[in-house]
Amino acid sequence: MHDCPLVWIIMGVAGSGKTLVGRMLAERLESDFLEGDRRHPLSNIHKMSSQQPLDDGDRQQWLLEIQGDMHRAIAKNRETVITCSALKVAYREQLSALDRVQLVWLDVPKAELERRLLRRSNHYMKPEMLASQFATLEPIAPDETVITVDGRLLPTRIVDELLNQATWLFPDLEKPWWKRAGGDDSTNSDVGDAVMYSDIYGDDF
Numbered sequence: 001m002h003d004c005p006l007v008w009i010i011m012g013v014a015g016s017g018k019t020l021v022g023r024m025l026a027e028r029l030e031s032d033f034l035e036g037d038r039r040h041p042l043s044n045i046h047k048m049s050s051q052q053p054l055d056d057g058d059r060q061q062w063l064l065e066i067q068g069d070m071h072r073a074i075a076k077n078r079e080t081v082i083t084c085s086a087l088k089v090a091y092r093e094q095l096s097a098l099d100r101v102q103l104v105w106l107d108v109p110k111a112e113l114e115r116r117l118l119r120r121s122n123h124y125m126k127p128e129m130l131a132s133q134f135a136t137l138e139p140i141a142p143d144e145t146v147i148t149v150d151g152r153l154l155p156t157r158i159v160d161e162l163l164n165q166a167t168w169l170f171p172d173l174e175k176p177w178w179k180r181a182g183g184d185d186s187t188n189s190d191v192g193d194a195v196m197y198s199d200i201y202g203d204d205f
């Protein structure tokens with residue numbers, strides 16, 4: 001049995017609910033949340049806004065940035081939920097190279113994604129990009145250690161379902177992350193990095 005996950009990667013094509021579900025999961029776990037799309041270089045955002053799909057090269061720097069976030073979360077021993085489309089097997093392998101990472105796939109059919117993206121008006125990722133997202137997508141293979149959830153459910157049900165599957169795999173998840181094995185202050189390097197009041201104001205403050 002592996003250790004409990006410390007980093008959760010919420011994956012899926014555009015509109016599958018990564019941001020909504022990721023935020024809700026982080027609230028439920030009382031963990032940190034990171035929107036992976038914030039790590040795209042501006043050139044990628046420009047490309048997607050002008051309805052050109054990203055290629056492997058475009059995604060590489062972005063994946064490295066996300067890997068950096070994952071390394072920091074694990075080094076600081078802080079549970080963190082991160083969103084990332086991770087459409088290809090090679091990207092998922094890259095993201096799951098570290099221990100204590102659990103990938104979660106939000107499975108949503110194309111017709112439902114089209115409905116969602118048509119309703120979403122204030123986003124650079126337009127419904128016309130869905131065809132290229134599906135052209136890039138390599139479906140989850142049976143040998144990938146990914147938790148798959150039906151992303152058509154109500155968002156709260158998706159989080160319930162995800163946590164049910166995960167708790168079956170990792171019973172320690174019943175406890176909050178800071179009470180799980182490895183979550184005590186003695187292993188928390190964050191403590192060593194912390195700026196103390198005395199560093200700023202002196203010992204007499």
Ligand SMILES: Nc1ncnc2c1ncn2[C@@H]1O[C@H](COP(=O)(O)OP(=O)(O)OP(=O)(O)O)[C@@H](O)[C@H]1O
Pocket residue numbers: 012013014015016017018019020021037083116117120125151152153154155158
């Ligand atoms: N389970 C759900 N049921 C119904 N609507 C949903 C569900 N999950 C997300 N939505 C809606 O679908 C839209 C897309 O959701 P969200 O932005 O979370 O997806 P995303 O995967 O992060 O998209 P992107 O990758 O394009 O940023 C939003 O309007 C959101 O409110």
Ligand SMILES: O=C(O)[C@H](O)[C@@H](O)[C@H](O)[C@H](O)CO
Pocket residue numbers: 013014015037054059084085086087125
């Ligand atoms: O891999 C990709 O093609 C991209 O990551 C997209 O999935 C976007 O980041 C996201 O969907 C923004 O809406």
